[in-house]
Amino acid sequence: MSKRCYYEVLGVSRTVGGDELKKSFRRMAMKYHPDRNPDDPEAQDKFKEAKEAYEVLSDTQKRAMYDQYGHAAFEGGMGGAGAGGGAGFGDVGDIFGDIFGDIFGMGGAGRTRAHRGADLRYVMELDLEEAVFGVEREIRIPTLVSCETCDGSGSKDGKRSRCGTCNGLGRVRMQNGIFSVQQACPHCGGTGETIENPCGDCHGAGRVEETRTLSVRIPAGVDNGDRIRLNGQGEAAPAGGAAGDLYVEMRVREHAIFTREGSDLHCEVPIRFGQAALGAKIQVPTLEGEVDITVPPETQTGQVFRLRGRGVTSVRTGRAGDLICQVVVETPVRLTKEQRDLMEQLEGTFEEAEPEAHSPRASSWFDGVKQFWSRVTS
Known part of the structure; x- marks a missing residue:
């Protein structure tokens, strides 16, 4: 299979300048690089083709030979496309340093900026009442x-020297094949400076371990996963940078009565059989004390009563949610003989009357069962 024209491969004209040539290869390298397309052999072939084209066209001598003889200039005894010096392979590495340098926080030229201290996370467990009221x-x-002895400098005498490994830049270039990236200098840790006479307390780190006690005010209405940021209360930074922040994250414990959904509270309220059948006034708990609700006669299990404004006041909107009470009709247990006799008399009256008159839900359920069996057996 014949090779494509190098200019065509990179999508440029024969009069293209060096900057435009570099931009074109950079676009193709980003698109077809093997690390971005690990399962696409075609993309990998296109990347190799673009790399080969750029290595030739970015070198003045090789480009002149290619313009005169085409691909034949690098076949046989005339040398391969990757041979020789010039700007070829080195520029490929430089391009990838430009593309990926910012991943390591290096950016462009000049010494590395001071690192910011690490952020910290603290999980605070709260009862529901604490989360609701603050x-x-x-x-x-x-x-x-920050070490007080050396004022965070890490140096006993305050003197720091330029790092000889990175020449004060704070970064070094690492190259593996065509892949060239910049990373923090391992000798100075990216500061560009070294300490000849380190502080005896922090051993040159500029920081020491300490357990700090902080008072944290939790506002009313917080919920699971909410976070409070305390600026500058994280780790101190090395080399005099800004301190990190402390994030206090909320974890609300399960409550014995209430569950929370947003600003609403939910609870189940058990009622007796007689209360459900005859109606009653019952007391239900809220976060601010008990309130009375009226249960109408013939109330069924699962019926919901909504108490407006008895939920949680949102920390974000300032609006209060509702308390949603769901009644559960409880079957009586441990009946006395008298209670059992009375219950049997009551049940007998139901048997004598039409069942659907007193149990419409059961009646419709049995009708549904009959229709189901009729369809199955037909």
Whole structure:
């Protein structure tokens, strides 16, 4: 299979300049690189083809030979496309350094900026009442703080020298084949400086371990997963950078009575058979005390009563949710002889009357069962 024209491969004209040539190869490299297309052999072939084209056209001597002789210039004894010096392979590496350098926080030229201290996360467990009404808590956080002895410099005498490994840049270039990336200098940790006389307390790190006690005010209405950010209360930064933040994340414990959905509270309220049949006034709990609700006669299990504004006041909107009570008709247990006799007399009256008059739900259910069996057996 004959090779395609190198200019065609890169999608450029024969008069293309160096900058445009580099941009074109960069676009193709980003699109077809094997790391981005691990399961696409065709993309990998296109990447190799583009790389080969760029290695030739980015080198002045090779490009001149290609323009005069085409692919034949690099066949036989005239040398392969990757042979020789010039800007070929080195520029390919530089392009990938440009593309991927920011991944390592290096950016362009110049010394690496001071690193920011790490953020910390603390999980605070709350009772439902504490989450609803708010609470103030003290927490203890093990962290890294700036060394007071050396004022965070890491140096006993305050002197720092330029790193000889990276020449003060704070970064070094690592190259593996065509892949060239920049990373923090392993000798100075990206600071560009070294310490000849380290502090005896922090051993040159500029930070020491300490457990800090902080008072945290939890606002009313927080819920599971909500976070509070305390600016600058995270780890101190090395080399004088800004401290990180502390994130306090809420975990609300399960409640014996209520469950929460957004700003609404839900609870089940058990009632007796007689209360459900005859109606009654019952007391239900809320977060602010008990309130009375009226259960109408002939109430069924699962019926819902909504108490407006008795839920949780949202920390975001300031609006209060509702308390949603679902009644559960409870079957009586441990009946006395008198209660059993009375229950049997009552049940007998139901048997004498038409069942659907007193149990419409059961009647419709049995009708559905009959229709089902009729369809199955027909």
